[in-house]
Amino acid sequence: MRELEVVTLFGLNRTEEEWESTSNDPQMYFQGGVKKGWYRIKCEGTSESLRYLKLYVDYGAGFNEDDSFIIGKLDRLQSSFRPVYFKKDVLSLRLDPGDSPGVFYIQRIGIEKVGSLSILNQAIQSYKEINQGNNQSLFLHALKKMRQHGLRWLWNRAVTLMLNRPDHQIGKFEPYAYSEEGKIPNFHSDNKPLFTIIIPIYEYNLTYLSNCLTYLKNQSYTNYEIILISRESIDKHTLSEFVSSNKINCITTSKNTLLGMIQEASNFVGGDYITVLEQEDFISVNTLHAAALNTTEDVDLIFTNEDRFLNNGDHFAPFYKEEFLRQDRLTAKIVGSFFAARTDLFKELILLDFNDYEDFTDALVEKALNIKHITKFYYHRRVAESVWPEYKDNKTDIVPFYLPQFHAIPENDKWWGKGFTEWTNVTKAKPLFKDHYQPHVPSDLGYYNLVEDNDIQQRQAELAKQYGVTGFCYYYYWFDGKRLLEKPLNAFLENKDIDIPFCVCWANESWTRRWDGQEKEMLMKQVHDEDSDARFIEEMIPVLQDERYIRINGKDPVLLIYRAELFPNLKATVQAWKARCREAGIPNLHVCMVQSFGQVDPTVYGCDSAVEFPPHGVYANEISKTMEQLAPDFSGNIYDYREVVDRALQKKSAGDYTWFRGAMLSWDNTARRKSAANIFHYADPVEYEKWLVGLVDYTRRFNKDSHQMIFVNAWNEWAEGTHLEPDQKYGKQYLEVTHKASKVR
Secondary structure, eight states: OEEOOEEEEESEEEETTEEEEOSSSOEEEESSOBOSEEEEEEEEEEESSOEEEEEEEESSSOOOGGGEEEEEEEOSSOEEEOOEEESSOBSEEEEEEOSSOEEEEEEEEEEEEOOHHHHHHHHHHHHHHHTTTOHHHHHHHHHHHHHHHOHHHHHHHHHHHHHTOOTTTSSSOOOOOOOOOOOOOOOOOSOOOOEEEEEEESSOOHHHHHHHHHHHHTOSOOOEEEEEEESSOOOGGGGTTTSOGGGEEEEEOOOOSHHHHHHHHGGGOOSSEEEEOOTTOEEOTTHHHHHHHTOOTTOOEEEEEEEEEOTTSOEEEEEOGGGGOOTTTOOHHHHOSOEEEEHHHHHHHHTSOOSSHHHHHHHHHHHOSSEEEEEEEEEEEEOOBOOSTTTTTOOOEEEEEEOOOOSOOHHHHHHHOTTOOHHHHHTTOOOOSTTOOOSOOBOSSOSOOTTTSTTHHHHHHHHHHHTTOOOEEEEEEEETTEEESOHHHHHHHHOTTSOOOEEEEEOOSOEESSSSOOSSSEEEOOOOSHHHHHHHHHHHHHHHTSTTBOEETTTEEEEEESOGGGSSOHHHHHHHHHHHHHHTTOSOOEEEEEOOTTOOOGGGGTOSEEEOOTTTTOOOOBOGGGOTTOOTTOOSEEEEHHHHHHHHTTOOOSSSSEEEOEEESOOBOHHHHGGGOEEEETOOHHHHHHHHHHHHHHHHHHSOGGGOEEEEEOSSBGGGTBOSSOBTTTBTHHHHHHHHHHTBO
């Protein structure tokens, strides 16, 4: 790897390997250019704060945003970089190391050309790691796909694997498994602080409280007191089965907010450190022991890693906080709900004027100077809705994708047979192995027709709203002025009585005889050019102006683009769309890129955000050989849905952009592809609930208040086996857990 020579610095000071950014736009310029082709650029170093490194390329017309890439990141744990493709010979290069002041360390910056064999080899290694070294499966799968789609498809897949090789999803991935440690027998320290544990209770629940207190009773460190404060009188002697009565003080209060109860309880504190623990949750038996060991050196605040758990005892959604402990990102949302704070600091702040308990914890984290993090999973947070009045209405928006192909159209009659709708394939599906859930049979809404059944969209909307679904994202099929499957959305737009928010995803790929968007046996070709794309936004403007349209901050309508890579220049197109929308009275169109077909970073295309779209971007082991009574002619793929959930809950953003998380209820396209189906087995409402709860937690921690939205695949993708609409097997269970997850405490 050849070292890149830095010739000019802007907003940067350098001393040996230590670099200091002195501005919000630091830049370093390199000597010389490079030839056209694939390259790997690697920056060896670390940074206490997260820095995304952006490479600008000058092809002869100067540096500009159109020719720029996020090539990697620096943080205190690791550096990671992705290859880049130079479309022609490069005159010069510029690297911007983040957009904030601060110190970071770089040993060297190198560049090397990536040849075709290297790209193929890395793709093979990535695939082998995903499939645990199953070479035979790899080559058979590659051969089958090459026969179907040709060498060009195989090459494009290799490039996609190289560009989007997420370290958190392949290689050494291990699913999270909770296990309780054995009690540590003795505490060896001259410092034995007293911990005061405040348990505020709005609605008394003996089942929850007994579990919480039992784990406190079993603590290996026993120098603690408990203040239980509640609106109803609780006799501490009735709790003696769960905790020693000499350790607990029960207080009855007229306060009815979380903050109010904690403020009152703080008057009775006798400990050196204060913790707040809600009755729904529990801490592991060595939590206070570990906290006590960390109270030396005048520590202000101590916190631990945490996970979620269901009432059935399943633990999931591990939050590895060490991955986010950077000086510019340590917030109360990272610290979490459970911590031990020095009593004098806690009391100094608790009686100040705060709107709610979250405001208090924000101030506490900001005020604390010496903070200790325990990297073990000692705090366990129950999945349940909040009972506190100030949080009872907290809800994350859930928006499922909506398929309109439930009515006949002339084109489908011609291509697939008279009267074809989505139900045509759904009703014909057959199970392919033991315990394979097929066919999917609708219950409450039946085999509806979106055109002939006049009230069906009203009934869908009422059902969705009943279970906390925010709105629908309609697929929009527009081909150079020709629309298909347009009647359901048109009917919705005309009927203002259907009171549910909505947005649009332009499914901007060609229709072919295949269901995967490949250019084979063309049925309806998609066209992308300046004129066609301009006419598209003209048609969309009245839709975007509908008062029910989903908007960011209540003002910026969200338009999803399914396949960003099909545009010749999406950056320019987005700019033109935004300009035209401003002329039409829409101040800021929000364009969201769907993370499909290997596309990850929306900034590459000038989009405002990205949305996950599983099963795209999903990695899991192929398990078809483990299925009993597998159909002899089966040629598809079977994956473990539980593994997909585990991986998704440990996934982090790949770049510095707004990221809407996405989940799928299941995925099984047997109805469409029969024995060549892709199937995610072991999917059920419990596993889906884990996924969605984890995404809600992620969204609340890392997205702005205006971006509290998650997309779900899907409302009614019956032929793909993923639908919130009730069926005869699960009834309304998927809707019920969706509602529960959206309001989780």
